[in-house]
Amino acid sequence: MTIALIVLAAGQGTRMNSDLPKVLHRVGAAPLVAHALAAGRALEPERVIVVAGHGAEAVTRAVAKIDPEAEVVIQAEQLGTGHAVAQALPALAGFAGRVIVLYGDTPFIRPETLEGLAASPAAVTVLGFEAADPGRYGRLVASGSALERIVEFKDATDEERAITLCNSGVIACDAELLEELVAGLGNANAAGEYYLTDIVAAARARGLPAEVVTCDEAETLGINTRAELARAEALFQARARTEAQENGVTMVDPGTVYFALDTYIGRDVVLGPHVVFGPGVTIESGATIEAFCHLEGCHISRGATIGPFARLRPGAELAEEVHIGNFVEVKNAILGEGVKVGHLTYLGDAEIGEGTNIGAGTVTCNYDGVFKHRTTIGAHAFIGSDTMLVAPVTVGDGALTGSGSVITEDVPAGAIALGRAKQVTRPGLATKLFEMLRAKKANLKKGA
Incomplete structure (x- = not known):
C-alpha cells in the first residue's frame, strides 16, 4: 500500500x-x-x-x-x-x-x-x-x-x-x-x-x-512539560539499553550509558560505565568503549579500544584495532588500522596511516584563526611525545619526530625531524639560585 x-x-x-x-x-x-x-x-x-x-x-x-x-x-x-x-x-x-x-x-x-x-x-x-x-x-x-x-x-x-x-x-x-x-x-x-x-x-x-x-x-506518550520530557528521556534510555543487550552488547553499568536515537552498535561490543552517545555513532562488532567516553558523529571499526576519558567528535573514522587512550580527542580525522594514540592528544583534520604511533601530548595545530588545515601522517610513523604538527603538514611513511618538536615543514618518508630549541646547561647554577632564593625567603621572615 x-x-x-x-x-x-x-x-x-x-x-x-x-x-x-x-x-x-x-x-x-x-x-x-x-x-x-x-x-x-x-x-x-x-x-x-x-x-x-x-x-x-x-x-x-x-x-x-x-x-x-x-x-x-x-x-x-x-x-x-x-x-x-x-x-x-x-x-x-x-x-x-x-x-x-x-x-x-x-x-x-x-x-x-x-x-x-x-x-x-x-x-x-x-x-x-x-x-x-x-x-x-x-x-x-x-x-x-x-x-x-x-x-x-x-x-x-x-x-x-x-x-x-x-x-x-x-x-x-x-x-x-x-x-x-x-x-x-x-x-x-x-x-x-x-x-x-x-x-x-x-x-x-x-x-x-x-x-x-x-x-x-x-x-x-506526548511531551507537554519539562517533567514529561525528562520522563520520556528515561523511557527512551531504558528501551535503548534493553535493545542493546538483546542485540549482544555488554554494558558494565547499563544505567549510566546514554544512547542517541540513531546509535548503532554491533555484537560483542563492551561499554564501560558513563559512556554517552551523541548523534551519528556506529560501532562495529568487538570494539570496547571504556568508562567516561563521549562519542558523536563517528565510526569505530571492529576490535578498536576507546578510552577511558576519550572524546570522538564528528568525522572521526577509526579502522580496525585502533587504540584511543585517555584524554584523547579526535575530530574529522581518519585513523588507519592499528593506529595507537595513547593519551593526552588532539587529532583534528588529520589522516593517520596504519600502524602509526602517536606519542602523548601530540597536537595537530589545524586552525589558524580563519581556516582549518589538514595534517597527513603516513603508515608506521612514530610521532614523539609533545609534538606540535603545524598544519598543513605531511609526515611520510616510517618517519619519526623527536619529542617536544614543533613540525612546520613536511617530513619525508623514513626521516627524523627535530624542531626544538637547543638545550643550554649551566653546571652548578641551580644550587646557587636555590641558595639565593632561600636566603631571600629567610630575610623576609625575619622582617615580618
Missing part, C-alpha cells in the same frame, strides 16, 4: 516555558519530531509532509537536516488539528494512497504499530490505547474494534468520561476521503477549533466503517 505521512509540528508548547518550539526539544539526542519521522519512515512513505507553525523557521531547518525529502508547510494560525491537516493536503495533490497523521511531540510510536494502522481496511482508522488514568484524553466510543465516535474530554458526558479507551490522535485515512472529510469540518465545540477527530463521525454519517487499532499506552 502506498503511504503518505502528515506530521503535525505546529504547537508552541506553552507549558514547556521555552523559546524553542516544542518539537525541537530533544530525547535521545534528537528532536522530538525526528522520532516521529523515523517511525514513519519505516513504512517507506511516498511523501512526508510536516506542518510547522510556532518557530516555523527553526522547525524547517531541523526537518531539512533530519529528513531532506520531507516537505514543510506552514499553519500560520493554530486553529486545531483538522485545520493543520487542511494546510498539508494541497502538498498531497495527486496522491492516491493512505495517509497517516502523526504528532511531532509523540516520540514512542513503534513502526509495527503504524504498519497495523496502515493495514486496516476501514475508511478511517484511529490509534487508541487503554489508559491507566484517562485524564483529559479524548474518549473512543467503540464496540469491539468498530469505532462509533470520538468525544473530546471538554465535550464528553460523565458516562463518556468513564471510558478508558482513549484517543492517541494518530489517524489513518485514504487521501481522497481525508480531503473530503477535512473540508467539511466545523468548529462548533468548546474550544472553537477544527478537530481532526470529527472525521470519524463524518465518515460514519456517510455509512463508512471506522475502526480502532490499539497499542500500549507507553507508545502514545
Whole structure:
C-alpha cells in the first residue's frame, strides 16, 4: 500500500516555558519530531509532509537536516488539528494512497504499530490505547474494534468520561476521503477549533466503517512539560539499553550509558560505565568503549579500544584495532588500522596511516584563526611525545619526530625531524639560585 505521512509540528508548547518550539526539544539526542519521522519512515512513505507553525523557521531547518525529502508547510494560525491537516493536503495533490497523521511531540510510536494502522481496511482508522488514568484524553466510543465516535474530554458526558479507551490522535485515512472529510469540518465545540477527530463521525454519517487499532499506552506518550520530557528521556534510555543487550552488547553499568536515537552498535561490543552517545555513532562488532567516553558523529571499526576519558567528535573514522587512550580527542580525522594514540592528544583534520604511533601530548595545530588545515601522517610513523604538527603538514611513511618538536615543514618518508630549541646547561647554577632564593625567603621572615 502506498503511504503518505502528515506530521503535525505546529504547537508552541506553552507549558514547556521555552523559546524553542516544542518539537525541537530533544530525547535521545534528537528532536522530538525526528522520532516521529523515523517511525514513519519505516513504512517507506511516498511523501512526508510536516506542518510547522510556532518557530516555523527553526522547525524547517531541523526537518531539512533530519529528513531532506520531507516537505514543510506552514499553519500560520493554530486553529486545531483538522485545520493543520487542511494546510498539508494541497502538498498531497495527486496522491492516491493512505495517509497517516502523526504528532511531532509523540516520540514512542513503534513502526509495527503504524504498519497495523496502515493495514486496516476501514475508511478511517484511529490509534487508541487503554489508559491507566484517562485524564483529559479524548474518549473512543467503540464496540469491539468498530469505532462509533470520538468525544473530546471538554465535550464528553460523565458516562463518556468513564471510558478508558482513549484517543492517541494518530489517524489513518485514504487521501481522497481525508480531503473530503477535512473540508467539511466545523468548529462548533468548546474550544472553537477544527478537530481532526470529527472525521470519524463524518465518515460514519456517510455509512463508512471506522475502526480502532490499539497499542500500549507507553507508545502514545506526548511531551507537554519539562517533567514529561525528562520522563520520556528515561523511557527512551531504558528501551535503548534493553535493545542493546538483546542485540549482544555488554554494558558494565547499563544505567549510566546514554544512547542517541540513531546509535548503532554491533555484537560483542563492551561499554564501560558513563559512556554517552551523541548523534551519528556506529560501532562495529568487538570494539570496547571504556568508562567516561563521549562519542558523536563517528565510526569505530571492529576490535578498536576507546578510552577511558576519550572524546570522538564528528568525522572521526577509526579502522580496525585502533587504540584511543585517555584524554584523547579526535575530530574529522581518519585513523588507519592499528593506529595507537595513547593519551593526552588532539587529532583534528588529520589522516593517520596504519600502524602509526602517536606519542602523548601530540597536537595537530589545524586552525589558524580563519581556516582549518589538514595534517597527513603516513603508515608506521612514530610521532614523539609533545609534538606540535603545524598544519598543513605531511609526515611520510616510517618517519619519526623527536619529542617536544614543533613540525612546520613536511617530513619525508623514513626521516627524523627535530624542531626544538637547543638545550643550554649551566653546571652548578641551580644550587646557587636555590641558595639565593632561600636566603631571600629567610630575610623576609625575619622582617615580618
